[in-house]
Amino acid sequence: MNEYxxxxxxxxxxxxxxxxxxxxxxxALRDAGMEVIxxxxxxxxxxxxxxxxxxxxxxxxLSILSGAHTVLVPRIMTLMRENEMxxxxxxxxxxxxxxxxxxxxxxxxxGIFGPGASIDEISRFIWDQIRLPNA
Amino acid sequence: xxxxxxHILRALDGSVRSLARLITRIENSPDEARQIVKQVYHQxxxxxxxxxxxxxxxxxxxxxxxxxxxxxxxxxTVAIIxxxxxxxxxxxxxxxxxxxxxxxxxxxxxxxRSMASRGQLGGLAQxxxxxxxxxxxxxxxxxxxxxxxxxxAEVDIAAAAHTTLVxxxxxxxDDVQSIxxxxxxxxxxxxxxxxxxxxxxxxxxxLRSMLQLGPTGGTRHHGRIVQNHVTLEEQDPDAxxxxxxxxxxxxxxxxxxxxxLITRHARHLRDTSQWLEREKQRGQKELEVLLFDxxxxxxxxxxxxxxxxxxxxAIARRELDPYSAIDQLLAQTNQ
Numbered sequence: 001m002n003e004y005x006x007x008x009x010x011x012x013x014x015x016x017x018x019x020x021x022x023x024x025x026x027x028a029l030r031d032a033g034m035e036v037i038x039x040x041x042x043x044x045x046x047x048x049x050x051x052x053x054x055x056x057x058x059x060x061x062l063s064i065l066s067g068a069h070t071v072l073v074p075r076i077m078t079l080m081r082e083n084e085m086x087x088x089x090x091x092x093x094x095x096x097x098x099x100x101x102x103x104x105x106x107x108x109x110x111g112i113f114g115p116g117a118s119i120d121e122i123s124r125f126i127w128d129q130i131r132l133p134n135a
Numbered sequence: 136x137x138x139x140x141x142h143i144l145r146a147l148d149g150s151v152r153s154l155a156r157l158i159t160r161i162e163n164s165p166d167e168a169r170q171i172v173k174q175v176y177h178q179x180x181x182x183x184x185x186x187x188x189x190x191x192x193x194x195x196x197x198x199x200x201x202x203x204x205x206x207x208x209x210x211x212t213v214a215i216i217x218x219x220x221x222x223x224x225x226x227x228x229x230x231x232x233x234x235x236x237x238x239x240x241x242x243x244x245x246x247x248r249s250m251a252s253r254g255q256l257g258g259l260a261q262x263x264x265x266x267x268x269x270x271x272x273x274x275x276x277x278x279x280x281x282x283x284x285x286x287x288a289e290v291d292i293a294a295a296a297h298t299t300l301v302x303x304x305x306x307x308x309d310d311v312q313s314i315x316x317x318x319x320x321x322x323x324x325x326x327x328x329x330x331x332x333x334x335x336x337x338x339x340x341x342l343r344s345m346l347q348l349g350p351t352g353g354t355r356h357h358g359r360i361v362q363n364h365v366t367l368e369e370q371d372p373d374a375x376x377x378x379x380x381x382x383x384x385x386x387x388x389x390x391x392x393x394x395x396l397i398t399r400h401a402r403h404l405r406d407t408s409q410w411l412e413r414e415k416q417r418g419q420k421e422l423e424v425l426l427f428d429x430x431x432x433x434x435x436x437x438x439x440x441x442x443x444x445x446x447x448x449a450i451a452r453r454e455l456d457p458y459s460a461i462d463q464l465l466a467q468t469n470q
Contacts, residue, residue: 004163005226005251030227035251040234047240051233054247056155084152 006130009057011039011048013076016066021093025061028119034126045072049079057088058130059110061122065094069104077108089129093117139167143174146273151246154273158248161269162262165428172265179271182214183401184278186292188258188318189302191284194328196235197384198302199281203239205394211276212244216267218260220283221251228252232281246275257291258282261428264295264421285318293321294420297413298400300393302326303342305334319345322377324396330381330388342379373407375400437468 010026012019019041026036037055039048052060064072069092080086089110096104096112104112111125137145137153139160145153161168187195187202196217203213217232228251239245250260259282270278282292293299301322319325319342327338378396382389404410435443446464449455455463 005253007159026229030222030229031225033226035221035228035230037230037233037249040231040237043237044240047237050240051247053151054155055249056159 006034006058006126007037007055008034008126009037009039009048009052009055009060010063011043011051011060012041012063013043013045013048013072014064014066014068015042016064016068017041018065019063021065022061022063025063025093025119025122029061029123029126032119032123034123045075045079048076049083049085052080052085052088053083059126060088060090062090062092063094064092064096067095069094069096070100073104073109074107080108089126091122091125091129093122139170140174143171146269147175147178149273154246154269155248157269158262158266161265162250162253162260165432168262168265172268175269175272179268182267182271182275182278183298183397184267184271184280184296185397186280186282186296186299187302188282188285188289188292188299188321189326189328190304190307193284193302193304193307194384195281195284195302196232198326198328198382198390199232199279200236200238201382201384201387201390202279202394202397203236203245205390206277207242207244209394212246212274213277213279214246214248214270214273214275215239215279215281216248216250216263216270217281218250218252218258218263218283221253223254226253246270252283255291256289258285258289259291259295261424264417264424267295290318290321291420294416297404297410298323298397300324300326300397302328303338304329305332305338307338323375323400324393325377325379326393327379327381328384331383331386335381339379339381346377346379373409375403434464434468438464442467 008029010022010029012022022038026038029036037051037057039051048060048062062073062076073092077090080088080090090108091111091113092104092109093113096114101112110129113122142153142157146157157171161171187199189195199215199217203215206213215236217230219228219230219232221228230249230251232249233247236247239247248266250263250266252260255261259280263280267278267280280292280296282289299321301318303325305327325342327335327342380389380393380396382393384390404413443464446455446460450457450460
């Protein structure tokens with residue numbers, strides 16, 4: 001097995017209270033041998049980026065079901081750049097309408113995983129995306 | 136990104152990005168941990184390291200959050216290391232202590248880092264000691280180290296901290312639990328959290344009588360519970376009377392007083408030269424860990440992996456006992 005342990009932040013920005021999906025992903029990535037930092041519900045973009053900064057995560061997974069991604073995601077990506085973390089991949093889960101996908105990618109989102117995405121798929125995506133250790 | 140030296144300079148200069156990067160490197164590479172600690176060690180020695188341990192569900196994370204808020208009101212900076220267990224099966228971990236620490240976000244005087252135990256059994260991670268040194272050098276005034284939810288014997292924190300808080304909550308065991316050996320013995324301050332719940336007084340009384348059953352009625356001398364009968368705090372200014380203190384992290388009751396107790400303990404250690412004694416204990420523990428790690432790695436590097444596997448199989452098949460196996464392994468390497 002790979003000895004490097006990716007650190008992944010799983011966060012739920014905004015006001016919707018449905019954290020089951022985020023918890024399922026957090027648990028699955030744990031079982032895939034990763035170190036998952038779970039922040040819980042109702043996080044502001046500032047809280048998420050601060051946590052990512054202090055925890056030095058390799059990737060960030062955001063779960064959004066409220067429809068507020070068009071506001072929250074650009075704000076988070078701006079804060080990431082301001083905090084020297086433009087190189088940290090951010091992926092999205094939850095309900096992201098297909099017509100928004102292009103805008104999300106333009107904002108800097110590395111991957112979108114809606115309902116039906118498999119854990120294997122997400123895990124493989126993370127391994128592909130993360131920078132090599134000590135880079 | 137930057138080379139190690141530059142990260143160190145930036146971290147000591149207040150860059151959170153570099154500080155966080157260095158912590159990851161300490162966790163992932165013993166060699167880099169060594170380089171980092173070598174360069175920052177002489178800058179440290181100012182921080183008060185406070186360990187917080189106790190069973191899962193006793194409210195450690197919530198209490199740490201309230202403590203940090205109260206310490207910030209006194210204009211001191213705070214770093215928090217929150218250790219959670221690594222899965223022995225997958226090697227993964229779910230680090231969830233930040234969920235309870237959301238009130239601290241947005242405060243530049245607070246740094247929070249979640250850490251997976253990565254197979255260490257004493258309640259801390261192998262890298263915890265080095266990370267504490269780094270945070271100390273980076274200038275944090277108080278470093279709160281929250282252990283994994285401790286059962287009865289995860290006592291490593293006592294050797295890593297100046298002041299150890301053991302957190303209990305009402306209804307978590309009878310008075311026989313409280314006289315067992317283990318984590319209760321390492322407390323400098325015993326905290327009964329969730330004091331808003333029923334049964335608090337029973338727990339407080341059980342802990343108080345546990346302390347009174349001891350040879351000195353619950354005093355500590357140079358970090359150890361002393362063996363003779365005469366020592367009382369009034370007669371011996373070096374002794375520390377272990378307080379049993381009630382808090383409620385949800386209502387905030389007792390938190391400011393707990394910070395007072397922690398400060399009083401630090402002053403006590405300094406006034407009685409026990410601070411140095413604790414530093415020696417920390418140093419000794421750190422040395423043992425490093426020596427063990429060093430020799431194990433050297434041993435492994437000199438020994439063919441297949442040979443070790445053969446020996447393990449021979450033990451499993453009962454062809455070889457573990458002690459003779461050690462003799463054979465040592466004979467293989469030129470120890």
